Amino acid sequence: MNKSIEIFISFARIGSLTFGGGYAMIPILRKEVIDIKGWITEEQMMDAYAIAQVSPGIIAVNTSALIGFQLHGKKGALSAALGQVFPSILIITLIAAFLQQAFLIPIVTQIFAGIRIAVAALIINTATTLFKKGIIDIFSGMIFALAFVAIVIFAVSPVYIVILSAIFGVLIKTLGGKKV
Amino acid sequence: MIYWSLFWEFLKIGFVAIGGGLATLPFLYNLTVKTNWFTAPMLVDMIAISESTPGPIGINMATYAGFSAGSYFGGIIASLALILPGVILMMIIGGAIQKFKNSPLLLKIFYGIRPAVAALIAYAAWEIIKVTMLTQSTDLWNAQLKYPAIGFFLLLLVVLKRFKIHPILIIGFGAITGAIIQF
Known part of the structure; x- marks a missing residue:
């Protein structure tokens, strides 16, 4: 199969299975591009x-575009981004055109309460795997703890968290030299 | 022409909205004041529907808003304009990463960023647990636990740990259970 089309289809599948944007995408993304396709680490x-x-735009789309780029250059980035948004555009257009009232009835709300619990379980499950990759020594453990407290208790924007942790990473690795 | 103004307005939002999801919301409110494309009460319905359909919330909102303003093509143009700046930027950053893949500076940066990403995901999990498993309350200590939701959550977690099943099966299971039991 043409690589661009393959990437488009994979990311369209991810887009159609992700309920709730950026964070909710991670478990589905991981399944598709790591477990099934083995494309990235x-x-x-x-x-x-x-x-x-930390970039302007939609987090899920940018994540997809960057992964797509690593797979197949600019064509890959474009295929991944378009694949990611294709199901959204299709579904929302259909709803806006025909189904708006049907979508606001109580049973639908109730179904989505069930889906949210499922998404919570998926995120926790993926988080435990990612912790092992991200927290590899005492300093990265400290960055994790500081970042978590900053965002949960002090409501610091994720944008600053990422930028500050990058600076911390450089400082720790540079000052620590070979010991770290 | 409506398509040009849609393209231009959503391109601008794509340039400035950092933080995803509802980061586009203040800009959409601004559009209700600036244009007659859609009204603020319509936005509330758009949020409800965007949050409960698959796909990134920002894209869903843009498609919806674009559809209200310019029908079928309006929705497509608004969404594509919204993602354009980010996608071009990712191509540039992607190129830079490939070029400097083994640079010590980049490795140091990612050493610091990865635990922070783990913290962001832990935060996302905490937020969704708060919404689904605790009753609404002004402060956290007075919130009640929703036992049926917690029980179902733990059951799903055990299933996920035991079996390597596809996430969509878990979501489908959640949807069916939600239709039967009121969480």
Whole structure:
């Protein structure tokens, strides 16, 4: 199969299965591009996600575009981004054109309460795998703890968290030299 | 022409909205004031529908808003304009990463960023746990636990740990259970 089309289809599948934007995408993305396709590593996925956090635009689309670029250059980035948004555009257009009222009834709300619990379980499950990749020594453990407290208690924007942790990473590795 | 103004307005949002999801919301509110494309009450319905359909919320909102303003093509143009700046930027950054893949500076940066990403994901999990498993309350200590939701959550977690099943099966299971039990 043409590589661009393959990338488009994979990311369209991810887009159609992701309920709730950026964070909710991670378990589905991981399944598709790491477990099924074996295209990238866990570390590459986390890096792409971090860069997307601090860039303008839609986090899920930017994450996809960056992974697509690593697979097949500019064509890959475009295929991944278009694949990611294709199901959204299709579904929302259909709803806006025909189904708006049907979508606001109570049973639908109730179904989505169930889906949200499922998404919570998926995120926790993926998080435990990613912790092992991200927290590899005492200093990265400290960065994790500081970042978590900053965002949960002090409501610091993820944009600053990513930028500050990058600076911390450089400082720790540079000052620590070979000991770290 | 409506398509040009849609393209231009959403391109601008794509340039400035950092932080994803509802980061586009203040800009869309601004559009209700600036244009007659859609109204603020319509935005509330758009949010409800965007949050409960698959796909990134920002894209869903843009498609919806674009559709309200310019029908079928309006939705497509608004979404594509919204993602354009980010996608071009990712091509540039992607090229730079490939070029400097083994640079010590880049490795140091990612050493610091990865645990922070783990923290962001832990935060996302915490937020969604708060919404689904605790009752609404002004402060956290007075919130009640929703036992049926917690029980279902733990069951799903055990299933996920035991079996390597596709996430969509878990989501489907959640949807069916949600239709039967009121969480």
